[in-house]
Amino acid sequence: xxxxxxxxxxxxxxxxxxxxxxxxxxxxxxxxxxxxxxxxxxxxxxxxxxxxxxxxxxxxxxxxxxxxxxxxxxxxxxxxxxxxxxxxxxxxxxxxxxxxxxxxxxxxxxxxxxxxxxxxxxxxxxxxxxxxxxxxxxxxxxxxxxxxxxxxxxxxxxxxxxxxxxxxxxxxxxxxxxxxxxxxxxxxxxxxxxxxxxxxxxxxxxxxxxxxxxxxxxxxxxxxxxxxxxxxxxxxxxxxxxxxxxxxxxxxxxxxxxxxxxxxxxxxxxxxxxxxxxxxxxxxxxxxxxxxxxxxxxxxxxxxxxxxxxxxxxxxxxxxxxxxxxxxxxxxxxxxxxxxxxxxxxxxxxxxxxxxxxxxxxxxxxxxxxxxx
Numbered sequence: 001x002x003x004x005x006x007x008x009x010x011x012x013x014x015x016x017x018x019x020x021x022x023x024x025x026x027x028x029x030x031x032x033x034x035x036x037x038x039x040x041x042x043x044x045x046x047x048x049x050x051x052x053x054x055x056x057x058x059x060x061x062x063x064x065x066x067x068x069x070x071x072x073x074x075x076x077x078x079x080x081x082x083x084x085x086x087x088x089x090x091x092x093x094x095x096x097x098x099x100x101x102x103x104x105x106x107x108x109x110x111x112x113x114x115x116x117x118x119x120x121x122x123x124x125x126x127x128x129x130x131x132x133x134x135x136x137x138x139x140x141x142x143x144x145x146x147x148x149x150x151x152x153x154x155x156x157x158x159x160x161x162x163x164x165x166x167x168x169x170x171x172x173x174x175x176x177x178x179x180x181x182x183x184x185x186x187x188x189x190x191x192x193x194x195x196x197x198x199x200x201x202x203x204x205x206x207x208x209x210x211x212x213x214x215x216x217x218x219x220x221x222x223x224x225x226x227x228x229x230x231x232x233x234x235x236x237x238x239x240x241x242x243x244x245x246x247x248x249x250x251x252x253x254x255x256x257x258x259x260x261x262x263x264x265x266x267x268x269x270x271x272x273x274x275x276x277x278x279x280x281x282x283x284x285x286x287x288x289x290x291x292x293x294x295x296x297x298x299x300x301x302x303x304x305x306x307x308x309x310x311x312x313x314x315x316x317x318x319x320x321x322x323x324x325x326x327x328x329x330x331x332x333x334x335x336x337x338x339x340x341x342x343x344x345x346x347x348x349x350x351x352x353x354x355x356x357x358x359x360x361x362x363x364x365x366x367x368x369x370x371x372x373x
Contacts, residue, residue, distance in 0.1 A: 001027055001366060004085035005034035006076065006100055008054040008093035010193075011262060012115070013037030015161045015355070016091050019114060020045070022359035033083055035076060048079055054096065069096070077103050084109065086366050090134075091115055098126065101133040110369065112136040112362050116155070120147045127151040136365050138358050141303060142348050158357040159350045162262070166247070166269055167352035175248045181240060184216040185254035187326070188272065189239075190246065192259035193222035200279040202233045205257045207319035208326055209237055215254065215330070220246040255330050257322065264309065265299040268345055273329035273338045275322060276300075276311045303348060308341040 003023060007016040017039035023030050024043070032045025035054065041047045054072055073096065080088060080100070087110045090097040094117030101111050116139045119126045127148065130137065137155040139145060148155045176183070191202040202219070209217055216238070221230055223244040230241055242249055246263070250256070250270040258264050260278040267274045276298040296302050300309050310325045312318075328334040 001029060001086040001363075002031045002033070002083065003087060003089060004080055004083065005032065005036060005040070005089045005091060006093070006097055007034070007036040007040065007091040008051050008096050010037065010051065012091040012093055013039045013051055014165075015115060016040045016089075017043050018161060018164060018355040019089070019091075019358055022355040023362065025356075026359045026363040033079075033085065049075065054093075072096070073099060076100055080104060080109065081107060086110070087112055087362060089114055089362065092117065094119070094126075098129065098133070102129065105133040110135050110366070112138070112365065114138045114358055115140050115161075116144050116148075120144065124151075127153065136361065138361065140354060141299070142350075143303060143305065156357075156361055157350075158361070159352065159354040160265075161354045162266055162269065163349060163352040164354055166266070169247045169251070171251050172248050175245070175252060179218075179240060179242050179245075181218065181252075182216055184214070185330075186249070186252050187212070187215045187217050187330075188249050188253035188256040188258075188267075189217060189219045190256060190258045190263045190267070191219065192261065192263070193224065195225075197259050198222075198225070198230075198233075201259050201277050201317070202230075204317060204319050204322055205277070206233060206237060206239065208257070208323045209239070211319075211323040212327060212330070216240065218242055218249055218253075220249050255326060255335075257326060260297050260311070262299070265303075268300045268309070268342050269349070271339060271342050273335050274309055275325045275329065276309050277317050277322065278311070278313045279317045280314070300345060304341065304345055308338060308345070 005016050007013050013036050016036050020032055020040060020043040033048060034040055034045060035049045036047060037051045088104045090101055090111065090113045092115040098117065104111050111134050113134045116137055131153045138158050139155050140160040142157060145155055145157045189205045191198045191205060218240045219230060221241045221243045227241060250267055250272050253272045256267050256272050256274040258267050258274045258276055260276050264276050278297055296311060298309055298311055301307055312321055312325065329338055
């Protein structure tokens with residue numbers, strides 16, 4: 001069967017590649033065409049457009065690149081219509097993909113959505129459009145099932161793809177030696193992979209070194225930046241860099257400072273106590289505060305529906321507060337409580353196998369739909 005996938009970010013490329021791999025096991029005749037990236041391309045098929053030309057972060061950046069976004073939308077619609085796949089699989093990336101879902105539905109193309117948009121965060125009425133345009137929705141956060149049910153839509157919780165990645169992780173016993181790390185307990189610094197995040201968060205993360213002694217600090221460095229780039233922030237501080245080894249670092253870490261995003265959930269699943277940090281542009285944050293209707297920003301707290309990890313946002317994200325909250329989780333009751341909460345989180349998340357479950361449901365959906373036979 002012919003599958004058309006649309007992923008517009010690095011995470012979508014990863015999840016799309018794993019889904020394609022699982023689909024090939026279920027459907028040996030699978031043919032793929034997609035908007036995605038290198039990981040999806042490694043699974044075969046035809047890459048139509050790379051996500052590097054599509055991913056824009058924040059309200060301001062979207063406005064500045066509106067022409068490019070509209071051009072990409074037009075190209076995607078035209079290509080889908082020209083090839084008319086058995087099913088269109090949309091992967092997160094809601095600003096783009098919800099428009100593609102509406103177009104596909106109007107043109108009689110079945111739509112599966114893998115990784116639900118975070119519509120529970122703001123403008124929840126968008127669920128009505130999803131209910132109209134999406135045939136099958138696959139969720140990776142447990143609370144999303146109840147959210148959709150409140151709007152009269154049944155969806156499938158398939159587990160979280162991060163569990164698949166972590167299940168495949170193999171610890172390197174020589175990690176410390178290879179990276180010239182001592183046996184001191186490690187404070188991991190995860191400032192994100194975007195330039196804006198790093199420049200806003202890393203300096204304040206590094207400021208805790210002088211306030212919390214007895215630990216070695218290690219930055220999880222993104223491979224798209226050079227050592228020289230990070231050294232402009234580190235200077236002569238005793239800080240180490242490890243590139244593209246975040247899971248190995250988390251496996252060894254005693255505690256962590258983490259930029260808000262998927263990494264907060266990964267850190268929790270590795271059972272590393274953490275403080276979550278976020279600082280955005282003034283305009284973007286002002287707009288977000290007007291429209292976003294959720295109590296928390298970290299996935300850990302959202303899934304647990306209560307405060308498990310401390311979130312330091314905007315003005316609260318300062319050197320003094322970061323050091324205070326970090327001190328509270330390196331020893332004592334605060335650390336023990338967070339680790340106990342992480343055990344409960346793991347139970348809520350379920351087991352690995354999200355890609356396989358999604359592939360099974362997609363193939364069954366197509367084969368059971370007589371209109372496509």
